Amino acid sequence: MGPLGRGSSWPLSGPATPFPRLGGGAPASPRPAGGAAAPGLGVLSDRESEVLALMAQGRTNTAIALRLCVSEGTVEKRVAAVFGKLGVPGDSGDNRRVLAVLRYLGAQDPDGAAAERRELATAA
DSSP states (O other): OOTTSTTOOOOOOSOOOOOOOTTSSOOOOSSOTTOOOOTTOTTSOHHHHHHHHHHHTTOOHHHHHHHHTOOHHHHHHHHHHHHHHHTOOSSSSSOHHHHHHHHHHHHHSHHHHHHHHHHHHHHO
């Protein structure tokens, strides 16, 4: 029988290589090369941080699921965990997704965003 037939094994010539990323490019993550989380986001797991970064890029749960090769249900659970860990309230009339992304963006550039808000407030 052929290489995939009964009783045969597929020969491995070296270490397994990971599958290429769908969508190309490096995964979006708020964790810098050193592995430390952005300030204020340290409570998130690596996967939750990745989901939040993709949310900040404007991706839907479906797009995030496709990008990470997981189910939409898994993404929904990760998003709920992000909301819980960041303390984003669920009972207000506010958009929780937007509030979480604003928190993410503020953690990415806390000094720059604060300075820009002060400039806008004084100019008005």
